[in-house]
Amino acid sequence: MTALLHDFDYEIHPTLDKHPQDGAPILREEGYPEVVIEAILSHAEHLSVPRDTPLKKTLFACDELAGFIHACGLVRPDGIATLEPKSVKKKLKQPSFAAKVHREDVYKGVEELDVDLDEHIAFVVEALRPIAGELGLRTAA
């Protein structure tokens, strides 16, 4: 739920002076749990909300990486069906590829969550594979 909601206000608040802090009151009004709202606030570096729970760390560690993996899938003939951590890491080192993805946030997220980069990439790729078609990626079948 947190992952799905974390950028919900981005279209109405596309700038960092409003996103996601101005979205939080909307979620409160809708009755979302404070644990979810706090985690959403913590994904924004500019708010300096400490990422002190597994939920907060997981959201941050998956956010930029999921977008990056999607970008990797867009330029492959079979999407993310055969995407390996090795290729993702190689692309991370190419600043011109998916240039808007903050590499430092990918590495920081992995460090904060205290997981291995290869394993984390593999985990996120695996999580996205079943919905690759819905994400607009080519599928092997």
Ligand SMILES: [Fe+2]
């Ligand atoms: Fe965001």
